[in-house]
Structures are given as C-alpha cells and as structure tokens.
Amino acid sequence: MRGIYIRKLIFFLLILSLLLIPSGEQVWADQGHDLSGQTVGSLETIIFSADAPEAVMKAVEKALPGYEIKQVKGRSLAQFLAGADAVLAYDVQALPLIDSGADFHFYPLYTEAVAIAVDRGQTDADIKGWEDLSRASPGVNINSSEPQLHYIWAAISHAFSGKIDNDTTAAYLAAIHKSGRLQWDHPEAPIHILLGAPGADQYRADKNREIIIPAEGTLSFDIGILSRRPLSEGKILYIMKECQNSGYELLDSLQSDAVVPPPDREHLHPAASLLAEFAALGDITAPLSRNVLGIKRHVSADAREHHLVSLFLLILITFWMAYVKRHIIHPGIRRGFYITGILLLGWISVSLFRYSLFLHPEAERYSWYFYYAFILSLPIVSLYVAVNADKAEDSHIPLWIKICGAISAGFLLLVLTNDLHQWVFDFHSDNPAEWGREYTRELGFKMISIWVIISQFAAFALMLAKSWDSPRRKRAVWPALIFPVGMLYSIMYNLGVPFFREIPLTLGMSSLVFLFWAAVTYSGLIPSNRYYHELFAASSLDMQIIDLNGEVSFRSAGASPLEADIVAGKSDRRKTARSEKDTLVWTTPISGGSVVTRENIQVLNETRNALRRVTQLLEEENQILAQKEQVQSRLILLEEQNRLANEVNEAVKGKIQKMRDLLYDMDEDPVIQRKTLNQIQRLALFCKRRSELLIHSKQHQTYPAQELCRLVQETAGAAPDEFVAFCQIDNQLSYQTAAELYEYFHIANDIACKTGIGSMTVRFYPDGKDQYMHILADGDREDFLAALEEEMPDRGNIEISHKELGDSFTVIFRVREGGEDCA
CATH class of the missing domain: 1.20.1070 (Rhopdopsin 7-helix transmembrane proteins)
Incomplete structure (x- = not known):
C-alpha cells in the first residue's frame, strides 16, 4: 500500500510539472518573462505595450473613444488572453491564435522591420548589412525587451540561412560579443539592431541616425489590433491614415499612388509566412545565455x-x-x-x-x-x-x-x-x-x-x-x-x-x-536501519520477519521453515510465545508484520530435567544414589564418545554443582526461595551460553563482538531491573577473551545479587588491545570486593582496580586480548 501512495504522488508531480512546462507556441507568442501583474478583464479595454508608439496610441484613442487605453510592461498578449477586449499585437502573435480556431479579429495598421540604426555623429563605418556590421569596430546595442529580441534573433538567422534557427544567430552574435562590442539596453551606443518602422517620425527626427535595411535581407512584421469583436472598416482606415502621417506605414497595403514603396523593400521578408518556423523556434533564452553570453552553463537557462x-x-x-x-x-x-x-x-x-x-x-x-x-x-x-x-x-x-x-x-x-x-x-x-x-x-x-x-x-x-x-x-x-x-x-x-x-x-x-x-x-550521523538487514541476514539465530500477508520478508542464516499454523496466524497482532519440545517459538508484532523467533532450549531442558532428578534424589536417598550412578555413567559414556562434551561439562561443572547446593540448602522462606530460584536461573543461563562459547571456539578463530553483546544483554535481562549493561565493543575477540568477559560479568551479577547491591551499571569497551568491563554500583564495597576475591579465578591476564565514590564505587576489569599477562 505504501508503494502505491508513493507512485501516485510521483505521478501527480510529473503531470503537474508537465502541465506547467511552457509549450513552443506559448514561448514565441509572448516572450515576456517578467510578470507585469496588471489585472485586466473589464470590457472595452485595449492593451498597449510600454514601448508602443505614442502616435499610434493617440490615433486609436481618437478612432475608438469607447475603449480604455492601458499601457503595460511586458506580456501584453497574455493580458489580452486574460480578458482584455483588444491588444496591439504582431501578426506572428495574432495569426496563430486565429488559425487555431479562436474567434478573434486582426486588423494590421503598420509594418515594422528588423533594421540597423547607425549614429553618424559617432561613427562613419561603411555598413550595408549584417556582414558589414559583424566586421565594424563600434559597439552594437540590442534592446533586451520581449518579444522584440525574439524577432531580431529570428531575422538574423533568416538573413544568413533562409530559415529560422538558433545556431546561426548564436554564432553571429557570439563573434560580436567575443570582440567586446555587443551591448544590451545601451541607448548611447553608435550602432543599434532594432525592430521598428524605418520611416517613423521618431527616426526621421534624428538627423544623425541612418536606418539601414540589411542587404542580406531581414524580416518584417505587421502590427495591428487583435480584437475579440469586429471593428468598423472606417475606424481602421482612419487609424492607418494617422499612422501613415507619422511614418508608420503598412507595406502590404501600398496600393495608393500617394504612398511610395521604399527602394529596399525587396530585402524585406514577411515574418507571417514563417509561422511554423517561429513555433518551432521556441525560447531563445538558453542559446542566448550559453552560446552568446557564455553564462548559465551550469544551471537552467529558460x-x-x-x-x-x-x-x-x-x-x-x-x-x-x-x-x-x-x-x-x-x-x-x-x-x-x-x-x-x-x-x-x-x-x-x-x-x-x-x-x-x-x-x-x-x-x-x-x-x-x-x-x-x-x-x-x-x-x-x-x-x-x-x-x-x-x-x-x-x-x-x-x-x-x-x-x-x-x-x-x-x-x-x-x-x-x-x-x-x-x-x-x-x-x-x-x-x-x-x-x-x-x-x-x-x-x-x-x-x-x-x-x-x-x-x-x-x-x-x-x-x-x-x-x-x-x-x-x-x-x-x-x-x-x-x-x-x-x-x-x-x-x-x-x-x-x-x-x-x-x-x-x-x-x-x-x-x-x-x-x-x-x-x-x-x-550515519542520523541513526537508521540501513545496515540492519545485512546484520539480520548474517545472524546465526533462527529468526524471520513476515509481512501482514504471511510472506517472509527477511530471513536469518540460521532460520528454518515456518509452520503452517504460524503463517495462518499472521493477522494476530498480539505478542505470543509457545514451546515445542526443545524449541521455544515466540512472535513479536512490528510495523507491517511480525518477527518469528525460535531458540533451541535443549540444553536448558536437559539442565532442568537434571535438576528435577536431583530434587527427587534429595527426597529419597536410595533414589539419589541410583540417579547419581546413572548421571556418572552417562558422563563417562559422553566423555568416551566425544572429547568436546568433556570440555563442556568441565566448564559448567562448578555452576551445576552450585545449583545443586542451592537446591539442597533452599530455605523455606518464600522470599529467599525466589532469590535462590533466580540465582539458579542465572546459573542455568550461564551454563548454556558458556557451553555454546566453548563449542563455537572449536569451529572459529574469533568471536563476533555483536554476539558477546547479545549474551551480555541476555544475562542483564535475567538480573534485577536496577542492573543495566552497555556493550560498546565493536571488534573481533578471541574466544578465550569473550569467555572470560562473559564469565566475569556473570560473577559480578551474581555477587551483586548476593551482597545486596542496590543498582549496578556495567559498560564493556575496548582500549587498544585491552578489553575493559567497568562497574559502577551502589552498596557495600567491602562485601562486594571480598566476595569478588573469593569467586574470581586466579588468572594472570586480568587486572582489577576499584575506587570508592561516596555511596557508590567502581570496579574495573582489564583483560588482555589473547590471554596475555597484564603488565
């Protein structure tokens, strides 16, 4: 279920982002990237861009008195689509909308062309076209406002290759930029590449400015009113006439004898005939930034x-x-x-x-x-x-x-x-x-x-x-x-x-x-279970994790197949435990499933049975003698059959004898009986784990620190709640060192219980080749140390130090790795 929700979220984000990615038509139809934010939507409103000619706006205002004139910065077409009634637009913006089926009407008023403006007061460079411009020495300025920049870009590429593409323009402008002559929005530059009406009053008024139509050719754009409703022909003709009086002429309507076509009209190519190429061109921000200006190479550019x-x-x-x-x-x-x-x-x-x-x-x-x-x-x-x-x-x-x-x-x-x-x-x-x-x-x-x-x-x-x-x-x-x-x-x-x-x-x-x-x-600065599955899979314990459907998700190396009744009870979310012959099985619920654990308790069962027999022998002397002979006979037989069994019995013989003595001397006081039984349980647990250590020592050279830590935690769990143990050993140990540390920990727990220690904290940690067991306890130090001196075996590879801390005291065991004597 979790995976389904994640896939749904990813799918939603994918669709959202794809919907927000601008299409090619949206990019070239309205190239403004800065949102002007003008709220438009009321009726009888006509939108003009911030750089629209003053003469054109006055003509429209006179001819269409019922319209509210609004001049905005950038994205004027987008504001028309947002609800305005009309907008002054380029033909390459308006015609695709009409061709797509939109119920709009476009009325061309005048023509603008991409041209070269040279200030003859600053330079006398001989410039006839784009090639001359690229070789000239003065600075070249381009207005970065949109959509004019987009149309200048298209005109340059079309002049050289006969088509609109990014590579041609990028290579042309990059050469000028590399020479240090390319400028942006610099009105005082000697040369300008601009989009405008060549005969307009604003250009004719400047006597030093020469408007050049490039000899290689350029693009022309018809500008007119894009309206949601039809406009009367008389009003449109009036606006066109007023525009012509100010030098804003519509080249496609030169049928009157009063209007003389410009001599270089053959160099103008109507941009409206290249609508498909404009749509395919898309956004020019990336090629302009990377290929011309050499910026934004490492980040998104458009x-x-x-x-x-x-x-x-x-x-x-x-x-x-x-x-x-x-x-x-x-x-x-x-x-x-x-x-x-x-x-x-x-x-x-x-x-x-x-x-x-x-x-x-x-x-x-x-x-x-x-x-x-x-x-x-x-x-x-x-x-x-x-x-x-x-x-x-x-x-x-x-x-x-x-x-x-x-x-x-x-x-x-x-x-x-x-x-x-x-x-x-x-x-x-x-x-x-x-x-x-x-x-x-x-x-x-x-x-x-x-x-x-x-x-x-x-x-x-x-x-x-x-x-x-x-x-x-x-x-x-x-x-x-x-x-x-x-x-x-x-x-x-x-x-x-x-x-x-x-x-x-x-x-x-x-x-x-x-x-x-x-x-x-x-x-790893944040705790996680990233490596837990590897540790789990390598464990020799018989453990498995099943999901809510009863399928096995993780299995340890020592795991055995699950019984059908365990899988059938997969929906039971309670913690359960049961015993099957010499195997203890318990199920622990976790998030998303359960952990099924098995433990071989054959040795514990055998020890419990032996204790039961010993108890019966105490009641009847004859039966005790008979059972003793049987046990001795069995031990002799096991020694002959397996030398390893002898070593196991030798390692735990003292503890078993101690359990017998405790049973024999058990007091009738229920409190003392409970303490005695707890001690017997700890002794039995020690016998089992000490035997396992001895058996494993014959199969491997070293003992994993994780297993020793597990034994420590298990022994601490059998002790009173006030006894706490922390194991911070993370390296491999020899079996002798592991066995000694485990035995010393057992002895310390046993002595602490007997001497009435109130609370005890034990910490295992390495230091160089040495392994340390640090005990911090509350209670009678003298009784504890006396009992420790009596219980501890006489070995040269351990060093014990202690210190009194008021009501508490510490005891530190130092064990040399590999059984070396302490200096």
Missing part, C-alpha cells in the same frame, strides 16, 4: 529547463521521503524529515506556480513573500531533528526550540507585512506592479539572513556533536562539505555575485538542503 530540473528535484525528494519512511526508525527524526520534505516540495511547487501562471501583482508579490515561510521553517526543523538524533523512543521539543520557532514566525510576519512598512524590501517605484523588480534589501532582510545562518549552523553542530561516536563518522565529510557550500551560496546570492545569482534561489537552496540531509543519512 523556463522549460527550470521546470524539468524542478520535476527532477520533486521526484528525488519524494523518493527520499519514501526512503526515510522505510529506514529511519526514530519517530522524532522521521517526523522531522517528513516535514523537511513537505517544505521542499511546497517551496518548489510555489515557485513553479509563480513563474508559470499569469498572476495579479499582489498575488505574485505575496507568493514571493511566502518563500520565507519555507526558508524560515527549514532551520527550525533542522534543530528539531538534531535534538531528537539520540531519542530512540519518542520525539522531544524543548522550550528553546519553541522560542526559535516563535522568532522565525515573527520574522515571517515581518515579511508578509512588508507592504506596510518596507523594513525587509524597500521598493523604488510607486507602481506596485514593478515592486518585484525594483527594490533594495533593508535591515529586516539582513536580520533574517543572519538568523537563518545561525540557526542552521547550530543544528549542524548539535547533530555532529551527538553523532560523533557513530562507527561511520568518517563519512561525515560529505555533509560537512555540503553545509559550507550552502552557506556560501546563500551569502554570495544575497551579495549579488553573478555566478551565484545565475542559480535560482529556490532550486539552489532546495537542492543543497536535500543533498545535505541525504548525505547526513548516508554518513
């Missing part, structure tokens, strides 16, 4: 690439969240990672909507403000994850994190109310539609940046300090490298360094945050 990168990030983050659900077992960490993933998905999605949809200026601005809901939340979630890095059972939110969250909420409120006070961003224009482009960062922004950096650094430092004892801490170099890269990017981006400003903030920070947490998970 809207399509931005959407594809965003889609890739969305899918990666979704897969990472699925990985977290499967591998992170600590609830606090898992919850923090979920919130981080949701914040990243939300941030990228808001960015996609902001740059893909035509928004009201306030909606656009507040979507920009809302970025800071994600920016300010991520460090707080990082602090939450760092605090819970060592909390295995439950999550924890200390008071100081709540205070940090309140500070971030205050900063967010400061951003959301910026229109009222402008303490974060100070807008230069009185027009709210331009606030997103013309502003400076004020004190509030600097405070927010410092707060984000400090809180994120504190989270990383806290997490590193808590996780430094991880066995895979060497991999911490990856998050340690990514973190300063993220800090550097954030600082350089805010300082306006060009290389970093080319990377969109949303994609840059989202990628770095995602990579940082993925590296943290990989490096």
